[in-house]
Amino acid sequence: MSHQPVVDTKMSEEMDKPLISHRPVDSDGSLAEVPSEAPKVGIMGSGDFARSLATRLVGSGFSVVVGSRNPKRTAGLFPSAAQVTFQEEALGSPEVIFVAMFREHYSSLCSLSDQLAGKILVDVSNPTEQEHLQHRESNAEYLASLFPTCSVVKAFNVISAWTLQAGPRDGNRQVPICSDQPEAKRTVSEMVHAMGFTPVDMGSLVSAREVEAMPLRLLPGWKVPALLALGLLVFFYAYNFIRDVLHPYLQEGKNKFYKLPVSVVNTTLPCVAYVLLSLVYLPGVLAAALQLRRGTKYRRFPDWLDHWLQHRKQIGLLSFFCAALHAVYSFCLPLRRSHRYDLVNLAVKQVLANKSHLWVEEEVWRMEIYVSLGVLALGTLSLLAVTSLPSIANSLNWREFSFVQSTLGFVALVLSTLHTLTYGWTRAFEESRYKFYLPPTFTLTLLVPCVIILAKGLFLLPCLSHRLSKIRRGWEKDGAVKFTLPMDHALAQKTSHV
Ligand SMILES: Cc1cc2nc3c(=O)[nH]c(=O)nc-3n(C[C@H](O)[C@H](O)[C@H](O)COP(=O)(O)OP(=O)(O)OC[C@H]3O[C@@H](n4cnc5c(N)ncnc54)[C@H](O)[C@@H]3O)c2cc1C
Ligand SMILES: NC(=O)C1=CN([C@@H]2O[C@H](COP(=O)(O)OP(=O)(O)OC[C@H]3O[C@@H](n4cnc5c(N)ncnc54)[C@H](OP(=O)(O)O)[C@@H]3O)[C@@H](O)[C@H]2O)C=CC1
Ligand code: HEM
Ligand SMILES: [Cu+2]
Numbered sequence: 236m237s238h239q240p241v242v243d244t245k246m247s248e249e250m251d252k253p254l255i256s257h258r259p260v261d262s263d264g265s266l267a268e269v270p271s272e273a274p275k276v277g278i279m280g281s282g283d284f285a286r287s288l289a290t291r292l293v294g295s296g297f298s299v300v301v302g303s304r305n306p307k308r309t310a311g312l313f314p315s316a317a318q319v320t321f322q323e324e325a326l327g328s329p330e331v332i333f334v335a336m337f338r339e340h341y342s343s344l345c346s347l348s349d350q351l352a353g354k355i356l357v358d359v360s361n362p363t364e365q366e367h368l369q370h371r372e373s374n375a376e377y378l379a380s381l382f383p384t385c386s387v388v389k390a391f392n393v394i395s396a397w398t399l400q401a402g403p404r405d406g407n408r409q410v411p412i413c414s415d416q417p418e419a420k421r422t423v424s425e426m427v428h429a430m431g432f433t434p435v436d437m438g439s440l441v442s443a444r445e446v447e448a449m450p451l452r453l454l455p456g457w458k459v460p461a462l463l464a465l466g467l468l469v470f471f472y473a474y475n476f477i478r479d480v481l482h483p484y485l486q487e488g489k490n491k492f493y494k495l496p497v498s499v500v501n502t503t504l505p506c507v508a509y510v511l512l513s514l515v516y517l518p519g520v521l522a523a524a525l526q527l528r529r530g531t532k533y534r535r536f537p538d539w540l541d542h543w544l545q546h547r548k549q550i551g552l553l554s555f556f557c558a559a560l561h562a563v564y565s566f567c568l569p570l571r572r573s574h575r576y577d578l579v580n581l582a583v584k585q586v587l588a589n590k591s592h593l594w595v596e597e598e599v600w601r602m603e604i605y606v607s608l609g610v611l612a613l614g615t616l617s618l619l620a621v622t623s624l625p626s627i628a629n630s631l632n633w634r635e636f637s638f639v640q641s642t643l644g645f646v647a648l649v650l651s652t653l654h655t656l657t658y659g660w661t662r663a664f665e666e667s668r669y670k671f672y673l674p675p676t677f678t679l680t681l682l683v684p685c686v687i688i689l690a691k692g693l694f695l696l697p698c699l700s701h702r703l704s705k706i707r708r709g710w711e712k713d714g715a716v717k718f719t720l721p722m723d724h725a726l727a728q729k730t731s732h733v
């Protein structure tokens with residue numbers, strides 16, 4: 236929505252009047268005279284939402300009249316500047332009427348349809364999940380069907396009563412708006428703006444169903460990645476439990492259960508982080524391989540790959556989260572009592588065995604290097620995480636963004652791989668490291684990243700990179716696409732989401 240004054244002369248009279256929060260400024264800089272009569276807005280219903288809305292509207296310079304079935308009982312709950320009266324009386328002068336009632340009570344307004352004729356009705360309702368599934372038409376479309384002479388606008392349903400009352404200082408400021416009457420939509424948009432929110436035009440009233448579904452979604456796009464991370468956590472924790480705790484207990488009768496809270500977790504978390512990171516960069520490689528094989532970029536990827544590509548951000552951020560936890564756990568390793576007892580016991584054993592100066596040069600170097608590589612990997616990952624914040628992403632052009640995400644992300648994957656390899660060293664080849672024939676955990680995680688690194692290397696070979704960049708500029712192996720376009724189009728529509 237633009238911040239400029241609206242020039243359209245056909246604008247409703249309501250909006251020609253200045254609002255307090257938007258006082259027009261004269262050319263000499265002083266405030267223009269505020270007219271005595273503020274634009275009048277009606278609210279049907281006296282519930283939580285109606286009260287918050289009235290408070291906010293009054294604060295933004297509107298004059299509010301509330302229509303209630305029982306004004307005596309409810310008047311005390313509203314700001315004194317708001318007029319609370321019977322439903323039919325509230326409908327008289329305002330051009331814009333908010334319907335702050337639940338869907339099942341809309342029809343109770345039908346007796347007032349004569350007074351409502353020609354007015355703008357704002358539907359603020361939120362269906363429950365059940366209602367949303369039960370009704371094929373949105374609440375707003377239902378309201379429009381009850382009052383065909385009114386202009387129905389869907390707005391404010393994504394804003395909670397609490398946010399309305401507290402003002403848009405924190406939380407989401409965006410208010411999606413849709414309506415079949417552009418004029419009515421503009422009037423309400425200006426009101427949204429005057430109340431300190433940002434109107435987002437969602438088009439005609441058929442979008443109302445989508446707008447009503449917005450508050451029902453919980454962290455869209457995170458479900459599959461979160462389940463994936465959880466699955467990996469459970470798998471690796473169980474695997475490490477068997478190797479590090481169960482095996483010593485069953486085979487040697489040793490009690491190593493103290494490892495459950497820190498040690499086992501700190502073997503699990505890095506493996507999850509590392510696998511998730513490789514799963515961020517695997518689909519890009521698969522996509523490139525598919526394009527090379529098909530010889531065109533104009534055929535859609537299979538659904539699963541399309542989905543995977545779209546969820547990389549969430550998978551990547553979960554990977555970063557696990558890696559950060561792994562780093563903190565690693566710093567804590569030497570703080571533990573168990574660690575000190577182990578050290579002292581080792582020292583005592585050495586003294587008894589009359590050994591001195593235990594310093595294995597190779598072990599020292601290995602440790603110095605893998606810790607350093609881990610720190611570098613985490614540092615690179617945190618750059619990716621920072622640039623994924625919308626405010627920072629918006630300040631980068633797409634080349635800068637894709638440099639950080641694609642190139643530095645790959646660098647992070649390589650550093651993590653070197654970190655894991657130097658940590659693992661020769662352990663993968665020592666028989667004593669195999670517990671119940673299970674190889675050390677890190678060996679399980681190395682396969683996919685190594686495939687990715689190899690593939691990326693292959694794609695750099697002149698013949699392949701040349702062909703790939705030709706394909707990405709629209710070149711096609713002859714006959715690659717011609718006959719599949721119409722079907723692809725249907726597919727594109729079917730799968731376009733997120
Ligand atoms: C902590 C963290 C945060 C993340 N945050 C985000 C985020 O905010 N947003 C987001 O989208 N992703 C995010 N990701 C996911 C990931 O970083 C990006 O999806 C990244 O762009 C993937 O890079 P890619 O090279 O695998 O894939 P793409 O950049 O999609 O490329 C796919 C393949 O095509 C090649 N390629 C691409 N374009 C061209 C071209 N024009 N010419 C030739 N070859 C080309 C690439 O080399 C690659 O092989 C995040 C990841 C992590 C770990
Ligand atoms: N609460 C919130 O945070 C949000 C609410 N909404 C939407 O706002 C609308 C109102 O919600 P909310 O204020 O929380 O609900 P309430 O139950 O608190 O208020 C509903 C109001 O509807 C009025 N009403 C009119 N006719 C009837 C009737 N026949 N039976 C019962 N009540 C009637 C009542 O006012 P009276 O008795 O004065 O006539 C009542 O106060 C809902 O559609 C909701 O989805 C949307 C976003 C957030
Ligand atoms: C500040 C950053 C980091 C530090 C200090 C660090 C430190 C460590 C330490 C001390 C270990 C050995 C754990 C043990 O003894 O059980 C380890 C293992 C490991 N780390 Fe890191 N690391 C860091 C970052 C990362 C990152 C970013 C990744 C990958 C995303 C990663 C992946 C791994 C893996 C896979 C292992 C092997 C786990 C196992 O099988 O035991 N680390 N790291
Ligand atoms: Cu999806």
Ligand SMILES: [Fe+3]
Nearest residue numbers: 338339366370
């Ligand atoms: Fe219903």
